[in-house]
Amino acid sequence: MGTKLRHVCCTMMVIVILAASTNSAVANTEDTPNVHSEAAVLMSAKSGEVLFDKEANQKMYPASITKIVTGILAIEQGNLKDKVTISENAVDVIGTSVYLLENEEMKLEQLVQGLLINSGNDAGTAIAEHMAGSEEAFAEQMNTFVEEQVGVSNTHFTNPHGLYDDDHYTTAADMAKITKYAMKNSTFREIVATEELEWIGEGWETTLYNHHQLVRDHEEVTGVKNGFVSQSGFTLVTTYETDNDEYIAVTLNAPTTNDSYHDTKRLLEYGVDTYDTKTVEKGKQFEDGYGNEYILEHTTSITYEKDADLQFDIRNGSLIIEDDDQVIRTEPLKQIEEEVEEEVEEEVEEEEKVEVHQEENPTFIDRLLQFLNLK
Known part of the structure; x- marks a missing residue:
């Protein structure tokens, strides 16, 4: 479970408040973490349930965690083998860079690596121009993508890299959902988990080191991205793998970079110490008290407090999951x-x-x- 990230588990009153309609499993306890970031979310990647919420739906400036969307969009809708010709506009973009040169040719895959591992703003602009012709047109693709493919509605982008714009915003809740979606893609997962990468370009030959400090320091951390501009403060999105789940921690507008990492560690410790996740696979058979047999039509995961006593029952052709006589999940079944x-x-x-x-x-x-x- 990653001893570097864990504290001694405190004794907690176990009161499960788990509602399928809201996908929320926030524990009713005074021991929830105190975070300094203005907004934060801890989510289960398997169940989608929110385990911690601080101003989760407040619109915030994302900075470079914007590149999560740019990266997954390029991977899913582009051809990573394409050769991209770098424009003057891409070379001149301000901020973090992988030092591209005008008219240099580079594979789209390498640009995505430079974008996500080294946070190259120039790589982001090059990707946008290759995919859509301009940053503005690509931003529209980003907005359509997160709305229609991911299903979020409180996010709007104006560029591919996260440089400040008053109309470029997201929420902690939306970024958790976007990250949950992106981490299902094996290529994206591989790139954001890369600790270091040999970089060979016409203008720069070096070793890139992942800008996300926890990716380099903890084996259980599987990604994904950090960010900063003065208007956004320090932003950080992190995924952490456990035996039965993967937690997604999002922190927005932390006062310092240390605060963003400390907040993230507190959230992950809280998730590891407090919750567990059980997954019931599609096709699992159940039998009610009358001998009728059923199968589960869809795989379902439920995140619950560790001391909860889950009970499974069949009523009216549905799988009822309860804790202490409180229904926390209902799943439809099909009679065999x-x-x-x-x-x-x-x-x-x-x-x-x-x-x-x-x-x-x-x-x-x-x-x-x-x-x-x-x-």
Whole structure:
């Protein structure tokens, strides 16, 4: 579980407040972490449940964590083998750089690496121009992507790198959902977990070291991105793998970089010490008190406080998950007998269709017998 990130677990009153409709599993306890960042979220990547929430829906400036969206969009909608020609506009962009040169050619994949590992603003502009022709057009693609593919509505981008713009904003809750989506992509996961990378470009040959300090220091940390501009303060998005889950911690507008990392550690310690996640796989069979058998149609995960006593029951054809007689999750089931009957009915219908088809289409022998009046 990563002893470097854990404190001695405190004795906690176990009161599970878990509502599927709101995807929230925030513990009702005075031992929740005290964070200095203006906004923060801790989320379970498997269940999507929010375990800690501080001003989670407040609109904030994201800075370079914007590049999470630029990176996953380039990976999913671009061709990483494409050669990108670097423009003067990309070379001249201010801020963190991978020192691209005008008219240099570089694979899109390497630009995404430079974007996510070394936070290259020039790489972000080059990606945007290659994908959409301009930063402005690419920003529209980003907005459509997070709204339609990820399903967030309190985020708006005006550029691919996160340099300040009054109309460039997100929320801690939205960034957690965006990160949950992005981390499902194996290429994205591999890049943001890279501790160091040999970089060879026309203007720069060096070793890139991941700007996210915890990625370099802790094996359990699997990504993803840090950021800073003066208007946003220090921003940080982190994923941390446990035995049964992966936690997503987002902190926005921390006063210092140390505060952002300390807040993140507190959130992760809280998640590891307080919660566990159980996943019930699709196809799992259940039987009710009357001998009726059911199967779960969709894999479901539930995050709960460690001392909770989960109970599983079948009522009215649904899987009911309870703790101390409090329903915390309801999942639809499909009765196995009904499934078999439907398959049999489909087979009978197919046989009837074949018989009708055969009657409507007599063979040559049938036609010959009819002609000879023998049939």
